[in-house]
Amino acid sequence: MKTERRQFLTAGTAAVALLALGRWAGAEAQERVLSVVARKFVFLPNEITLKLGEPVILEFTAFEVVMGFNIPALKLRTDIVPGQIARLRLTPAQVGSYDFLCDNFCGDGHEDMNGRLIVVA
Numbered sequence: 681m682k683t684e685r686r687q688f689l690t691a692g693t694a695a696v697a698l699l700a701l702g703r704w705a706g707a708e709a710q711e712r713v714l715s716v717v718a719r720k721f722v723f724l725p726n727e728i729t730l731k732l733g734e735p736v737i738l739e740f741t742a743f744e745v746v747m748g749f750n751i752p753a754l755k756l757r758t759d760i761v762p763g764q765i766a767r768l769r770l771t772p773a774q775v776g777s778y779d780f781l782c783d784n785f786c787g788d789g790h791e792d793m794n795g796r797l798i799v800v801a
């Protein structure tokens with residue numbers, strides 16, 4: 681009887697410790713969130729600077745029509761649907777400059793709808 685109680689307590693303490701560890705790890709890995717608006721015919725901002733190795737979440741919104749966000753060199757893309765938030769999670773692994781563009785035809789200025797993602801050390 682006494683032994684069972686001790687085992688129960690030990691298990692409880694371990695569970696609390698794990699919970700605390702999980703919370704700590706979660707805070708450690710928290711990503712910076714950057715908002716990007718896609719509208720005819722521009723991304724705001726159209727230049728995004730990220731730090732090498734820093735995990736970020738890009739959050740996209742559009743208000744007019746379905747847009748696309750595509751960084752071909754990083755093989756990353758998403759549709760941006762009005763009324764929804766589109767998210768891309770990324771951790772830059774290489775310093776450089778990467779062009780991005782809208783890849784859903786959205787009107788007359790679509791071809792000029794682009795920007796640049798810059799990764800610095």
Ligand SMILES: [Cu+2]
Pocket residue numbers: 747748782783784785786787790791793
């Ligand atoms: Cu477009």
